[in-house]
Amino acid sequence: MKLANIQMTSEEARVEKKNILTEVSDYYTQKLAEHGRTAKGVDWNGVESQTLRFQQLCKLIQAPSFSIIDLGCGYGALLEYLDNLYTEFSYLGVDISEAMIESAKSRFQNSKNAEFIAASEPQRLVDYCVASGIFNVRLERSEDEWASYLLNTLDVMDKSCTKGFAFNCLTSYSDEPFKRDYLYYADPGWLFDICKRKYSHNVALLHDYNLYEFTLIVRKAN
Numbered sequence: 743m744k745l746a747n748i749q750m751t752s753e754e755a756r757v758e759k760k761n762i763l764t765e766v767s768d769y770y771t772q773k774l775a776e777h778g779r780t781a782k783g784v785d786w787n788g789v790e791s792q793t794l795r796f797q798q799l800c801k802l803i804q805a806p807s808f809s810i811i812d813l814g815c816g817y818g819a820l821l822e823y824l825d826n827l828y829t830e831f832s833y834l835g836v837d838i839s840e841a842m843i844e845s846a847k848s849r850f851q852n853s854k855n856a857e858f859i860a861a862s863e864p865q866r867l868v869d870y871c872v873a874s875g876i877f878n879v880r881l882e883r884s885e886d887e888w889a890s891y892l893l894n895t896l897d898v899m900d901k902s903c904t905k906g907f908a909f910n911c912l913t914s915y916s917d918e919p920f921k922r923d924y925l926y927y928a929d930p931g932w933l934f935d936i937c938k939r940k941y942s943h944n945v946a947l948l949h950d951y952n953l954y955e956f957t958l959i960v961r962k963a964n
């Protein structure tokens with residue numbers, strides 16, 4: 743696959759990424775304003791599929807106690823999911839939308855094990871990093887531009903964790919009539935190959951949970 747920023751200087755790539763993040767942040771801030779702190783407020787169809795995604799991503803977690811970054815945390819729905827399953831963990835929710843972060847902070851103001859920050863690059867090293875839904879909405883960006891941005895963000899995830907990371911994408915195997923121009927449909931085989939060659943020998947591709955998407959789990963060696 744040809745990638746758009748191969749010819750760019752690092753300064754041009756930095757400005758380009760900043761522009762993408764602003765567009766994406768505006769999109770989700772608008773969704774939150776329309777639908778509030780609900781699954782629709784982070785652009786999902788409903789709670790059921792939102793939770794099903796968390797189930798896939800959390801297959802990454804193998805320790806009873808752990809630290810985790812939720813990149814693109816929205817209003818913090820994953821924190822509630824984790825709270826129901828685990829007692830010993832620390833959670834950092836990171837989102838580019840200030841409005842999402844404000845919403846999450848007010849929802850979880852009494853959580854002692856959680857923090858939320860408005861950012862795109864968490865400056866912290868944790869056990870695990872997960873991202874649900876951050877690679878779907880490319881708006882006016884070309885496929886190449888979005889693919890470059892996606893790969894750059896995987897580097898960010900990789901650098902932020904010691905035990906592994908997991909993320910989901912809409913699948914290129916989606917039925918054509920249902921595809922939308924402003925969404926990005928990734929080729930699962932292409933991304934599996936990149937993760938396997940670049941990040942770890944231990945990579946799992948989950949494409950068996952009845953959504954038009956897949957999850958990649960990258961486990962780092964101990």
Ligand SMILES: C[S@@+](CC[C@H](N)C(=O)[O-])C[C@H]1O[C@@H](n2cnc3c(N)ncnc32)[C@H](O)[C@@H]1O
Pocket residue numbers: 766767770771784785786792813814815816817818819820836837838839842861862863873874875876877895
């Ligand atoms: C589809 S929503 C999902 C929210 C949450 N993960 C959930 O499943 O409930 C995606 C969220 O990721 C945020 N986001 C998108 N790209 C991001 C990035 N590169 N860094 C941080 N946040 C990002 C958006 O602002 C939005 O709140």
